[in-house]
Amino acid sequence: MATHLAAFLPEKGQPIEVREKQTLKPGPEELLIDVKAIALNPIDWKQRDFGFAIANYPAVIGSDISGVVLEAGSNVSATFKPGTRVTAFAPTFFAQGAPDYGAFQQRPIIPATNAAPIPEYLSFKEAAVLPMAYATTWAGWSTIGVPRTTSYSPSDKQGLLVWGGSSSVGSAVIQSAKLLGFTVYATASAKHHEYVKSLGASKVFDYKEPNVEDAIIKAGKEDGLTFQYGYDAVGATQSCQTILKALKGDGTARLASAPHPNPDAPTIEGVEAKFVAAAVDENARKEQFSFIFNTWLKERLEKREIVPSPRIQVVEGGLHGINKGLDILKAGVSATKLVLEL
Numbered sequence: 001m002a003t004h005l006a007a008f009l010p011e012k013g014q015p016i017e018v019r020e021k022q023t024l025k026p027g028p029e030e031l032l033i034d035v036k037a038i039a040l041n042p043i044d045w046k047q048r049d050f051g052f053a054i055a056n057y058p059a060v061i062g063s064d065i066s067g068v069v070l071e072a073g074s075n076v077s078a079t080f081k082p083g084t085r086v087t088a089f090a091p092t093f094f095a096q097g098a099p100d101y102g103a104f105q106q107r108p109i110i111p112a113t114n115a116a117p118i119p120e121y122l123s124f125k126e127a128a129v130l131p132m133a134y135a136t137t138w139a140g141w142s143t144i145g146v147p148r149t150t151s152y153s154p155s156d157k158q159g160l161l162v163w164g165g166s167s168s169v170g171s172a173v174i175q176s177a178k179l180l181g182f183t184v185y186a187t188a189s190a191k192h193h194e195y196v197k198s199l200g201a202s203k204v205f206d207y208k209e210p211n212v213e214d215a216i217i218k219a220g221k222e223d224g225l226t227f228q229y230g231y232d233a234v235g236a237t238q239s240c241q242t243i244l245k246a247l248k249g250d251g252t253a254r255l256a257s258a259p260h261p262n263p264d265a266p267t268i269e270g271v272e273a274k275f276v277a278a279a280v281d282e283n284a285r286k287e288q289f290s291f292i293f294n295t296w297l298k299e300r301l302e303k304r305e306i307v308p309s310p311r312i313q314v315v316e317g318g319l320h321g322i323n324k325g326l327d328i329l330k331a332g333v334s335a336t337k338l339v340l341e342l
């Protein structure tokens with residue numbers, strides 16, 4: 001029986017433990033991946049500490065991996081033949097922590113819809129930071145009704161607000177919004193403004209400034225922009241709603257919120273805030289992920305139209321470094337993505 005090392009969560013709130021696990025064969029539409037790098041996300045420490053979205057223990061959690069295809073199921077396209085370097089979104093959340101599907105192991109099973117081949121120029125640690133960030137970006141566009149085919153040019157004067165532009169999700173949202181043709185305004189700490197501009201934001205505002213909302217509204221008016229859409233990557237419902245209300249023009253503005261929108265934020269007429277979620281229906285989700293990974297991400301990487309973001313910090317120890325990495329992430333990072341190399 002083939003085995004590999006996996007990092008198991010034994011119980012809610014317990015440290016993750018590394019031990020042997022049986023290696024499975026992939027189903028017809030799945031891949032067996034030899035993982036080379038894992039990126040950490042806030043959901044990972046929330047699952048470890050609070051048992052969020054876990055059906056049974058022990059569980060294997062984690063979402064973001066890169067690696068090499070070891071074996072592809074019988075219905076998987078030749079794009080993913082063994083030896084292909086990939087980035088992939090482990091479906092731990094949808095599998096409720098089932099050990100075969102979590103990212104925190106050497107050889108997880110991954111649906112082929114959740115993988116994108118990566119070009120040679122991209123290292124494994126760079127590729128590992130992409131899946132959650134772009135899955136969340138596109139789930140956001142879908143949640144607030146930004147069509148996949150959106151293709152504005154600057155003369156259309158369509159603005160898009162990204163709150164938290166130096167975060168993992170926000171930095172991906174900026175790059176995607178820029179490719180859709182929006183003129184992007186973002187917020188970040190002052191020390192990250194040049195970096196956030198380099199990702200595609202035309203103006204960046206310091207969210208720690210007391211009058212930041214007024215400053216954004218003033219700039220939007222001076223630039224003659226209309227903001228029908230916003231993306232809150234970090235949790236600033238009221239500020240985003242206030243700005244969208246002032247700059248939305250006619251009709252309803254829509255705010256995608258990666259964290260749950262603040263339930264205490266006052267309702268603002270003409271602005272809808274919605275929690276970002278992937279499609280609930282399994283077939284719709286398969287189609288959504290196939291678009292994101294098999295098509296959009298693959299093509300954008302081939303054309304070098306996106307860069308891995310934000311800055312990568314390697315946590316030493318491979319699987320044994322997961323608890324330390326999750327503790328660092330829980331304490332808070334600034335324009336940094338934590339990655340483990342296997």
Ligand SMILES: NC(=O)c1ccc[n+]([C@@H]2O[C@H](COP(=O)([O-])OP(=O)(O)OC[C@H]3O[C@@H](n4cnc5c(N)ncnc54)[C@H](OP(=O)(O)O)[C@@H]3O)[C@@H](O)[C@H]2O)c1
Binds near residue numbers: 041139163169236
């Ligand atoms: N709904 C979903 O499906 C989904 C998926 C993924 C993530 N999420 C959630 O989305 C959130 C972001 O995740 P992430 O991985 O992108 O986080 P992250 O990279 O760890 O976020 C850290 C960043 O947040 C920025 N930040 C913190 N407070 C801010 C504020 N008030 N205004 C502007 N920026 C602020 C910091 O900016 P500075 O360093 O510039 O100060 C820092 O760079 C988390 O709550 C996560 O749980 C939801």
